[in-house]
Amino acid sequence: MSDLILAVRNLRVVFPHRHGELVPIDDISFDIRRGEIIGFVGESGAGKSMTGAAIIGLIDPPGYIDRGEIWLGGERIDEQVSDPASRIRGKRISMVFQDPLTSLNPLRTIGDQLVETIQTHLMIGSDQARRKAIAGLEEVGIDPGRFGAYPHEFSGGMRQRVVIALALCAEPELIIADEPTTALDVSVQAQVLELLKRLCQERGASVMLITHDMGVIAETTDRVAVLYAGRLAEIGPTATLLTQPKHPYTRGLIASTPSVETGDINTKLFQIPGVMPRLDALPTGCRFHPRCEHVLARCKHEQPQLTAGTACFLYGDE
Amino acid sequence: MLLIIFRRLGQSIFVLFLVAFVSFMMFRYVGNPVDNLLGQEATVEQRDALIEALGLNDPLHEQYFGFVVRALQFDFGNSYRGALPVADMILERLPATLELALVSAILAMLVGTLLGIYTAIRRDGFLANFIMSSSLIGVSLPTFLIGVLLIWLFSVELGWLPSFGRGETVQVGFWSTGLLTVSGLKSLVLPAITLGLYQMTLIMRLVRAEMLEILRQDFIRFARARGLSERVVYFGHALKNTLVPVITVAGLQLGAIVAFAIITETVFQWPGVGLMFINAVFFVDIPVMSAYLLLVGTLFVVINLIVDLLYLAIDPRIRDGQLKRQNS
Amino acid sequence: MSGEKSLMSRFGESDFFYSFKRSPVTLVSFAVVLLLILLAVFADLVAPTNPFDVGSLNLMNGFTPPMQPNAFTGEVFFLGTDDQGRDLLSAIIFGLRVSLFVGLTAVAFAMLLGVSLGLWAGYRGGWVDSLIMRAADIQVTFPSILIAMLIFGIARGLLPPSMRDELAISVLIISIGLSEWVPFARTVRGTTLVEKEKEYVQAARLIGLGSGQIMLRHILPNVLSPVLVIATITLALAIIAEATLSFLGVGAPPTEPSLGTLIRIGQDFLFSGEWWILIFPAATLLALALSVNLLGDWLRDTLNPRLK
Numbered sequence: 001m002s003d004l005i006l007a008v009r010n011l012r013v014v015f016p017h018r019h020g021e022l023v024p025i026d027d028i029s030f031d032i033r034r035g036e037i038i039g040f041v042g043e044s045g046a047g048k049s050m051t052g053a054a055i056i057g058l059i060d061p062p063g064y065i066d067r068g069e070i071w072l073g074g075e076r077i078d079e080q081v082s083d084p085a086s087r088i089r090g091k092r093i094s095m096v097f098q099d100p101l102t103s104l105n106p107l108r109t110i111g112d113q114l115v116e117t118i119q120t121h122l123m124i125g126s127d128q129a130r131r132k133a134i135a136g137l138e139e140v141g142i143d144p145g146r147f148g149a150y151p152h153e154f155s156g157g158m159r160q161r162v163v164i165a166l167a168l169c170a171e172p173e174l175i176i177a178d179e180p181t182t183a184l185d186v187s188v189q190a191q192v193l194e195l196l197k198r199l200c201q202e203r204g205a206s207v208m209l210i211t212h213d214m215g216v217i218a219e220t221t222d223r224v225a226v227l228y229a230g231r232l233a234e235i236g237p238t239a240t241l242l243t244q245p246k247h248p249y250t251r252g253l254i255a256s257t258p259s260v261e262t263g264d265i266n267t268k269l270f271q272i273p274g275v276m277p278r279l280d281a282l283p284t285g286c287r288f289h290p291r292c293e294h295v296l297a298r299c300k301h302e303q304p305q306l307t308a309g310t311a312c313f314l315y316g317d318e
Numbered sequence: 319m320l321l322i323i324f325r326r327l328g329q330s331i332f333v334l335f336l337v338a339f340v341s342f343m344m345f346r347y348v349g350n351p352v353d354n355l356l357g358q359e360a361t362v363e364q365r366d367a368l369i370e371a372l373g374l375n376d377p378l379h380e381q382y383f384g385f386v387v388r389a390l391q392f393d394f395g396n397s398y399r400g401a402l403p404v405a406d407m408i409l410e411r412l413p414a415t416l417e418l419a420l421v422s423a424i425l426a427m428l429v430g431t432l433l434g435i436y437t438a439i440r441r442d443g444f445l446a447n448f449i450m451s452s453s454l455i456g457v458s459l460p461t462f463l464i465g466v467l468l469i470w471l472f473s474v475e476l477g478w479l480p481s482f483g484r485g486e487t488v489q490v491g492f493w494s495t496g497l498l499t500v501s502g503l504k505s506l507v508l509p510a511i512t513l514g515l516y517q518m519t520l521i522m523r524l525v526r527a528e529m530l531e532i533l534r535q536d537f538i539r540f541a542r543a544r545g546l547s548e549r550v551v552y553f554g555h556a557l558k559n560t561l562v563p564v565i566t567v568a569g570l571q572l573g574a575i576v577a578f579a580i581i582t583e584t585v586f587q588w589p590g591v592g593l594m595f596i597n598a599v600f601f602v603d604i605p606v607m608s609a610y611l612l613l614v615g616t617l618f619v620v621i622n623l624i625v626d627l628l629y630l631a632i633d634p635r636i637r638d639g640q641l642k643r644q645n646s
Numbered sequence: 647m648s649g650e651k652s653l654m655s656r657f658g659e660s661d662f663f664y665s666f667k668r669s670p671v672t673l674v675s676f677a678v679v680l681l682l683i684l685l686a687v688f689a690d691l692v693a694p695t696n697p698f699d700v701g702s703l704n705l706m707n708g709f710t711p712p713m714q715p716n717a718f719t720g721e722v723f724f725l726g727t728d729d730q731g732r733d734l735l736s737a738i739i740f741g742l743r744v745s746l747f748v749g750l751t752a753v754a755f756a757m758l759l760g761v762s763l764g765l766w767a768g769y770r771g772g773w774v775d776s777l778i779m780r781a782a783d784i785q786v787t788f789p790s791i792l793i794a795m796l797i798f799g800i801a802r803g804l805l806p807p808s809m810r811d812e813l814a815i816s817v818l819i820i821s822i823g824l825s826e827w828v829p830f831a832r833t834v835r836g837t838t839l840v841e842k843e844k845e846y847v848q849a850a851r852l853i854g855l856g857s858g859q860i861m862l863r864h865i866l867p868n869v870l871s872p873v874l875v876i877a878t879i880t881l882a883l884a885i886i887a888e889a890t891l892s893f894l895g896v897g898a899p900p901t902e903p904s905l906g907t908l909i910r911i912g913q914d915f916l917f918s919g920e921w922w923i924l925i926f927p928a929a930t931l932l933a934l935a936l937s938v939n940l941l942g943d944w945l946r947d948t949l950n951p952r953l954k
Contacts, residue, residue, distance in 0.1 A: 056543060090545020097543075102536035105555050107562075116554070117544045166544060333784055340796075348803035458939040460886040462893045462906075463928060466913050470924065474916050481917075577789045584894050585913075599799040599896050607799055618787050 004073075005173055005206050006032040006055070011068035013047075013054055022279040024050045024063075026230045029306065032174065037197065037207040039221035039238065041214065041253070043276050046227040048210045052176040055208070056095050057081035057088075073173065091121045094167040096196075098179035100159035104151040110137075110162050111147035114169060121170035136165040140195060157188035161195065168199060175200065176208045181216065193220050214257040218242055226250050229276055229287040236309040246310040248292045286313070323627065330623045335386075337615035342385040345395070345608040346374075394609035399601055404609045408591055413493045414484060415583070415590030419575045421506055422514035426575075427568050430518040434525025435560075438533065439552055449522075456519035461578055465512035465585035472508060480505050482587040505586075513582040517571045524567055528560045569625040573618045675940040682934055686743040693736035694724070698901070704731045712922050726922040728911060734922065737908060738930050744904035745934070748819055749885040755823030756884070757877055760830025761869070765861045767831065768838025779835070782828045790825035791887055797821040798896055811899040818897050822887050829876045837869045878942035882935060889931055905931045 013025040025047045032038055040048040053059045055070055057078075070078040072092060080086040081093070097103045105113060114133035115126065124132070134144040140161040151159060160180060167175055177196065181189040197220055200207050209221055217224050217238060224242075225235040226249065234247040245251045252272035274291040277283055283290050289299040296313055304311040360368075369375060376384075388394070394404035437446040456464075473481035485501030487494045496502030532538065533556055541551050580592035587593065591610060598606035685692055710716040712726040712734075725734040767778040785793065798821040802810055805817075841847060842865065850860050891897030892906030900907065905927050912924025 058539060058543060084542075084545055084547045087545065089543060094545075095540075095543040097536055097540055099536060103540045105537045105541070105559070107558050108555070116546065116550070120544070120546055120550070163540070166540075170545070333787065336784065344800055344803070348800050454939065454943070455936060458882065458886075458935045459932065460890050460893075460906075460935065462890055463909065463931060466909060466916075466924065467928065469913070470916055470921070474921070574789050577792045580792075580795075581890060581894065596894050596896065599795060599802070602799075602803045604803060607803075611796060614792070615788065622787055 003033050004031050005034045006073075006208075007069075007071040008051075008055070009069045009071070011051070011054060011070065012066045013050055013059060013063060014066040015063040017062070020280075023066075023282075024230050024279060025054065028068075028227075028230075028232050030225055030232065030235055032206050032208060034173075035201070035204050035206055036222045037200065037209055037220060039217040039224040040208060040210045040227060041212060041217050041224060042227035043212060045276060045279070047230040048212075048227050049178050051227070052095065052178050052208060052210050054078075055081075055174075056093050056176055058095070087121065090117065090172070091170045092172055093174045093176065094170065094172040095176045095178065096160075096163055096167045096180045099183050100156050100163055101183070103163050104159060106151055109148050109150055110154075111149075114162075114166060117166055118169050132169065136169045137162075139168075139199065140165045156184050157192060160184060160188075160192050164192070164196060164199070168203070168205075171203065172205060174206045174208065176210070178210045179212070180209075182211070182213070189216070190219075196220075214242075214253060226253065229282060230279070231287060231303075232306055232311055233288065234310045234312075235306070246315055247288075247312045248294055248314070249288050252291075286311075326623060326626055330619050333619050334616060337619065338386050338389065338612060339382065341389075341608045341612040341615070342382050344611070345385065345604060346381060348604055389609075389612060394612075395605040397598075397606050398603045404605050407594060407606065408609060408613070409492070411589055411591045411594055413495065414588060415576070415579050415592055417496060418506065418509055418513060418582070418588060418590060419572070419579055421510045423517070423568075423572055423575050425510055426514035426517035426521055426571070429514075430521030431525050431561075431564065433518075434522040435529060435552075435557070437522070438526045438529035441530070450526075453519045453522060456515050457523075459515075461512060461516060461581045462585050464515055465508070465582055468508045468512060469585070479508050481508070484589060509582050509586045509588055512585065513575060513578060516578070517575060520571065521564065521568060525560060525564055528563055529556060532556045532559050566625050566628060569621060569628065573621045576614060576617060669944060671940055672944040675937040675944075678933055678937040679941060682742060682930075682937075683746060685739050686746045689739045689743045693733075693739045695733045695736045697732040697737045697740060709920055711920075712926075725926045726920075728923050729915065729920075734926055737903070738905070738927055741903050741905045741908050741927060742930060742934070744815070744898055744902055745885060745888060745906070745931070748815060748822070748888045748898070748904065749881055751819045752822035752826070752884040752888070753877055753881045755819060756826040756880055757830055757873065759823065760827035761834050761866075761873060763827065764831035764834025765838055765865065768835040769842055769857060769861055769865070771839075775835070778831065782831055785825075786828055790883070791890060793825040794821040794887055794891065795896065797824055798891065802896075811901055814897070814899040815902060818888060818891065821891075822884050825887070826880050826883060829880065830873060833872050833876060834869050837872070838865050841865045841868055875942070875946045878938070878945050882938040882942055885938060886935055889935075905934075 008031075009029050011025055011028045012023065015022040015024060024045075028047075028051060040051060042048050050059070050063075054065055059065065065078055068078070069076055070081070072088065077086075077088055081088045104110065111130075111133055114136060115129045118124070118129045118132050118136075119126070122129070122132075134147060137144050137147065142158060142161055142165070146153075151162070154162065164180075175196075180196065181192050184192060193216065196207065196209075199205075209216070211217060221238045223236065224238045226233045226241075226247065228249050234241065234245065234250045241250065242254060245254050249272070252270070255270040256272060258269060272291055277287060277290075283300075285301045286292070286299040286304055289295045292299065294314055298313050302313070304313050308315065374381070392405045394408070396402060397404055397407060433449060437449055440446045469481045472479045480501070483505060484496045485503075485505035486499040487496045487502055488498045490498075496506055538551060538556060541555050546554070579588075579590060580596055582588065583590045583592035584596050591613075594606060595610040597603070598610065690696075704719060708727055708729050708731045710721070710723050710727040710731075712724060713722065715722050716727075723733050723735065725738065727733055728737065763778050767775040798817055801813075801817045801821070805813060838861075847860060847864060850864055888897060888904060889906035889909070892904045893910045895910065898904040898907050903911070908927035909924060909931065912927060915921075915923045
């Protein structure tokens with residue numbers, strides 16, 4: 001148990017609205033181990049960002065956590081994480097968002113924003129905080145001379161480095177990175193991911209890397225979880241999952257990723273037929289069954305539970 | 319950058335000449351200066367002499383330029399009622415209006431901003447909703463009605479505050495101020511509230527809308543994700559970003575306040591230039607009307623110009639963006 | 647489906663009506679506005695007396711408090727009387743009529759002017775467009791009430807004194823109308839610019855339809871929704887503008903007082919204790935302005951597709 005940094009049990013998030021309620025996350029359970037990088041992959045709307053938001057307590061109202069528990073290093077946190085006084089957010093768990101252009105306050109210098117975060121979490125004087133901030137900038141590869149610069153003076157990749165510096169400056173145990181490189185140029189993506197990976201390994205922090213890009217998953221993560229329509233389809237070590245995917249959805253995802261090795265310019269890209277269902281039109285039984293080529297009668301009425309890393313009746317009764 | 323400034327300046331000067339033209343046309347052609355000055359029983363020779371003396375037979379553009387030149391020297395002719403120089407009348411009554419306008423503006427901005435912030439932060443609270451609903455009344459109520467109802471409540475029923483006039487004023491150089499006496503201050507309360515209420519409601523709604531918009535942005539979310547306290551999020555991050563557009567709108571409102579002073583001054587018989595103007599309209603005292611319109615028109619054009627330029631100066635992104643567009 | 651539903655039942659099931667039914671505030675506002683309009687329209691029938699028939703006035707009735715018998719004549723007046731012995735209820739009803747008449751006519755005028763100019767500017771483009779938009783920009787620099795006062799003052803100056811009272815209402819309508827045309831023009835121009843590039847307009851031109859016909863029959867129907875919203879807002883503004891001008895003494899004449907005029911008269915009697923002369927007209931104006939504003943707000947929210 002001491003090897004686990006985060007444990008999520010039966011998490012369920014609900015969004016009430018005029019005609020009823022939507023359930024973007026339904027009964028998700030997983031663990032994150034100390035020092036590992038776990039990827040969360042799925043289509044837009046599958047619930048991966050929502051899971052990250054739930055853990056750090058940033059679900060936008062009127063959404064709320066309906067059921068489930070979140071444990072951080074043996075302490076239950078799901079009820080207190082939204083309270084800044086609990087000193088969890090920013091200090092023990094931090095988050096990096098997708099768009100570096102909008103993550104920073106345009107009217108304040110980056111140095112200012114760094115010092116502010118440092119002083120919020122560590123009881124140190126302003127001089128020390130400033131030194132720590134400068135050290136933080138150096139760590140992410142930004143010239144400390146730009147301490148007094150404004151966000152709009154940086155390029156997208158540089159800004160994301162600033163964001164990472166901000167996320168790491170209070171020395172968190174877990175970093176949730178929500179599509180951190182999606183908005184960046186491909187050439188910059190690799191650099192930023194490398195940086196994230198290195199810094200976390202140096203500090204022994206865990207990373208929950210949310211993305212829809214299988215390439216990023218392959219390059220960066222130790223384990224990966226696949227989400228579909230608010231539920232976990234499969235979870236397991238990255239190498240195994242990529243080469244021997246079990247769940248039909250995972251198989252479809254991997255097959256539809258273009259690969260230099262297994263195809264050429266004339267290879268037709270595989271597509272999973274149909275689209276992921278909308279939250280207000282979820283199918284009964286297994287949510288993937290309308291698009292599954294191996295669908296059984298059972299799949300239409302019962303929801304498969306996660307057993308041995310897969311939630312699918314094809315493997316269910318092992 | 320300079321090009322933009324010059325273009326804006328040029329536009330403003332054009333509008334100023336337009337305002338002066340309207341003012342001049344009114345002065346020259348509406349009403350009859352000769353009749354007003356000489357009365358009905360003047361002889362034809364006297365009339366002709368006066369027409370020559372006033373230059374009323376000169377070509378139009380000469381008369382117009384003459385008008386503008388005299389206006390720049392603060393010579394607006396004489397009032398039809400009492401033949402006093404209009405410039406003197408305006409000067410005498412200007413401090414009253416300016417004091418009222420300034421106090422109202424400050425009140426509106428302060429209270430409006432505070433209430434706007436509060437209703438944005440406590441979005442679903444009972445008090446916030448109550449304030450928002452009342453603000454709708456503030457926007458629907460005509461200014462004069464607010465004034466009259468305030469008089470009824472605070473002067474007639476409660477007897478706390480005076481219902482007309484400025485109270486005792488003190489001469490400081492050429493400026494007569496009501497701020498240095500108790501009765502002066504008391505007299506200022508109801509008119510200032512009346513004049514400022516509409517602006518205050520406007521500012522409050524604007525601040526609230528801006529703040530809500532800002533609070534939805536990613537950098538606020540990120541600030542929260544970094545564990546910053548709610549207080550720091552609101553006042554350290556959201557507020558500064560909110561104030562930028564608010565300041566520019568507030569500036570524009572200053573002009574509106576001067577115009578709406580007409581109404582408030584009438585309700586409270588406040589001896590300012592607004593009351594002077596309304597009386598002029600009622601009695602068709604053209605020189606006074608034309609002078610007032612010239613002044614107020616100029617005021618609006620100048621304020622608009624300043625606000626536009628200020629906006630360019632304040633937001634570094636706009637400034638850099640404009641420069642980039644020029645250089646590319 | 648078994649045939650078309652009637653227009654009424656379709657309206658009854660529409661989103662529009664649904665939103666209307668759900669908001670009690672809107673229902674009340676609508677009821678109030680309807681009531682006031684009916685009172686104004688049927689003023690002659692509804693009002694107990696004709697307050698402008700000088701012959702029927704009895705000075706001894708003056709200053710009677712509401713619902714109390716007059717000390718001299720024993721007559722009872724629902725809302726009291728003013729200094730001339732006029733029944734306040736009748737004065738208010740007729741005043742309401744003036745206020746609504748001026749407000750509605752001024753808006754109609756502003757709408758007509760603004761929509762026409764907007765169509766023309768958008769369709770013709772070129773110097774016509776520049777000129778009209780320039781004029782709009784300049785006019786918008788100044789508050790509309792100031793412009794209304796300016797126009798009223800000039801018109802007053804141009805008319806001989808004898809005709810001033812007679813034409814006051816017409817001048818008032820024109821002043822307020824002229825001060826409020828800009829929002830209509832700008833919106834219509836925007837839509838026209840977009841619509842005129844569309845194929846159905848090109849087609850109409852090819853057939854040989856004249857500009858006027860194209861503007862009226864093809865483009866105009868597409869602009870109605872936002873124009874309606876602006877019209878409601880402008881109505882509220884026009885009512886307030888008229889009341890303000892009348893209060894200031896530069897609006898409705900004493901022979902045809904509007905609610906604003908009545909309030910002006912009432913203010914004089916506040917201190918002598920005859921509060922009703924002020925309060926009842928004030929309350930009526932407040933109800934009118936508030937209801938129109940609330941209706942306008944609701945209309946704006948419903949017709950705005952972005953908020954859905």
